[in-house]
Amino acid sequence: MTVLPDTFTDWFTRRGWSVHPHQADMLDRADAPALLLIAPTGGGKTLAGFLPSLAELADGTHQGLHTLYVSPLKALATDIKRNLRTPVDDIRLPIRIEDRTGDTSYTKKRRQRADPPHILLTTPESLALLTSYEDAPRMFAGLQRVIIDEIHALSESKRGDQLMLALSRLQAIAPDMRRVGLSATVEDPAAIAHLLARHPDPCPILHADPGPDPDIQMLTTAEAPPWSGGGAKYSIPAVLEQVKNHKTTLIFHNTRAQAELYFHNLWLANEDSLPIGIHHGSLDRAQREKVEAAMVRGDLRAIVCTGTLDLGIDWGDVDLVIQIGAPKNVKRLVQRIGRANHRYNAPSKALLVPANRFEVVECVAALEAAKAHDLDGDPRGAGPRDVLCQHILIAACAGPFNADDLFAQVTSVGAYSDLTRAAFDDCLDFCATGGYSLRAYDKWQRLLQRPDGDWQLRDPRSAQRIRMNIGTIQDTDTLKVRLKGNFKPLGEIEEGFAATLTAGDTFLIGGEIVRYEGLRELTVQVTRRADKPPKIATFMGKKFATSTQLSARVLDMFRQDSWPALPDHTADWLTLQTEVSKLPEADRILVESYEYRDRHYACFYGFAGRNAQQTLGLLLTQRMEQSGLAALGFVATDYATLIWGLEPVTDPATLLQGGALRDGLTQWLAGNAVMKRTFRASATIAGLIERNSPQARKSGRQATFSSDILYDTLQKYDPDHLIMQITHEEAMRGLVDFGRIEAMIERTKGRVDHVQLTRVSPLAAPMMLEMGRVPIAGEGRERLLADAAETLMHDSGLRDIGP
């Protein structure tokens, strides 16, 4: 237990504050080896985490690093540094606080290693890098506490796994280190506690008063939402009206492209020139910082943003949160809503804006779930082995290690507590020799076992390359966008999108329409001459699938006879569906088929979420191809897959048989683009290929080749290789999401309702308008290509070129 010095209590009193009960609890239990605090945004959560550190450091006797603070965002580290300064300066505490992120200068970083501050604020990647240096034991020797902020966000990704592995090394260096996790409201605090604590230590969970329930409503507009699409352009007048009536509004979007488009349209309608900014991960850092600063000063009335603003940065006086598009996930909705009204014990105010008619249903379901405190989430499963491989390489950078000791450390991490020694040894062998069944690299081993049994790098110079590739965030190949003749970048776009641009094309970035002029040394040169309607930059940003729990709530709503909670336009739509066909049910799969303009359509309502419905589309069309049903394409949403082809589907139940789908999956996965993308990600993390090489980008293009070739080669010659196993695991829980197809099969147990219609049903109609149609490749693709080439040859008169 840590007692708060009088100087602190005086300071609280002077400010007219009192210590919150959960802050007092954190002080009382400051000796616990691990402690998790669950508190809503604005509950003084960060101060609760830091108070014991400030109190312990108040007498000025501690030498060196005392507390390490890790947050998922660089901006959060900077923000916290500013906030901590207030009590430290006011109380005149002898405490040095510094941050260390990818943006910290080289000289400052060097100094920090030699002479660390009392409190160091950093990110998981910067911490992993710190542990890779030989002097890590000296730097962390006196470490007392680690505070992990927004641990709920980290726990959902490999960044969290990497962080916890790094902590296992710190714990070995500083056995007395205590761990504190700060989390927003989550569905399963025990799961996070398991990740946080040194396994098998207990981890008590403290709950702060969650405060009053938020005031969430659906935005009512004069115009009904459109049948499909995700833009929600119809809502702009109503949203502007809301912005006028509030001090500061955050307008959340699910994707960056949608945020850009909405921002653009918002300004077109912004007749009063209300100061409105945009903030998302593809914008240049300087641009983002400008917006953040304006936000803190209170200069902005609204900010259009994406998940980058999800985390707990104090953005000043936000009094309204607007969520555009269905939130897909109740937990994220609740966390976003917490952004509004940072004053403790005042209800947050939020508005949901469905982007289309189906999302009206989803928004109402999400509203009810939020009111019922029914949060969602899926268990993450065991710690991924690609991250473990990287951890082993990082350990080797710091100096020789003993495999038994490292294994003991790794299994003290909650996510890796079930790791077998054999699985660990596979990873070690992969790091040392590549782990191929053909032992080609024994001569060039990356790690060597010394006579004393310890492992070390064969060539110490490889440490630099390993350090350059630390991290688990996959950056897609992006190119900086710059105004011609201007050094300052506007932001970044994907290389694939840049490749589709020709001079004169226009696109949106940072709310501006820019004109593509050309590519110069890996930057996209643009001008402001905007004389065409914009193409939209296709940012890679992750598309979330509607959660299992939320899908179940939607299905629950369908069981009602009438829908008083829904607006009339949507209730009427559902009623019409019951008259023409029927509504999908939770324990059956509804399949509707109809003909439209010489194409046969079949709509499969699986409610398995976007990724799984996409996979279902690929598997079903593959099976249809086999039975001669000549499928031409499909489109998937969170709740259904619509397939079209030349022949009618007459027996959907056979198509949906679980065993056949599973067999199809195995075949299909082998050559699939999703697998190749997943392979690339895992291979980069595990250190099979490198992301950052000083020469890679500059060297001639013909010297570089696609990682897809490596995947194909392994598939052919070494299909059981460790990275192939990891790729398979990742794809099953990630983009392929076959787990939810399995759950759907289990839930419906072969009960298929096939409704044959003469025309499209009300529920299927919006699917006909959906973007993102997937054409079916196959022999047809080759014929198409040959035909197109033949036409080009003919048209250009080149066909008869000769001697």
Add this chain to the structure above:
Amino acid sequence: MTGHAFTFCGSDVVARPSGCLWIAPSRTLCVSDLHLGKSGRIARRSGYFLPPYETTDTLARLAQEIAATYPARVICLGDSFDDLRAAEELSEPATRQLAQMQAGREWIWIEGNHDAGPVAISGSHLWEYRTDNLMFRHIATADPQEVSGHYHPKYGIPGGGAARACFVYDDTRLIMPAFGTYTGGLSATDPAVRTLFGARPIAVLTGPRAIPVPVQDSPRQRRSGGRFY
């Protein structure tokens, strides 16, 4: 026959879907940029361990081509080995497989920038070679009637998926696609390749079948997957 047959500088040739060039009059099979031993070289130099199967795969595909065409002569147009040491370190089975392929036919190794220098593997080692009124060398020069490699050209057309390795030719010169498994590509529209040709070069895409297509100057080239080495 899924190859693209045409007359190049007076000789009947076939651009095979595999990326090999068949020169009918002299029964010559030409192949370029095998880059054998690439994974070994990368491991030696950078400590990265790519799947060590590309030599096996490249040789297996070459053996198939030889079995299918039964050439009197094989010309390997340079960068056959990823470096000279890669040639020395060629595995026992790979060396044996090469010897089998060489039996009963003339075999010419043209030197490339990766394998400039003598290699202790049988066959003639030459800087350049002339046959069928054509000059074979690794890197294109200003001379007409020339077949070369080096650039690993690739090309694609809209709607045809990712760019594929391709032959590029006009009435004076032909550049071969890279045959090695671990090879990337340079777009046929890249100035380094494009400026070697006249107004209207043709690309012959490799793949399940050889597809000739005119090279258009600002096509929307698509890349596949990530880039590496």
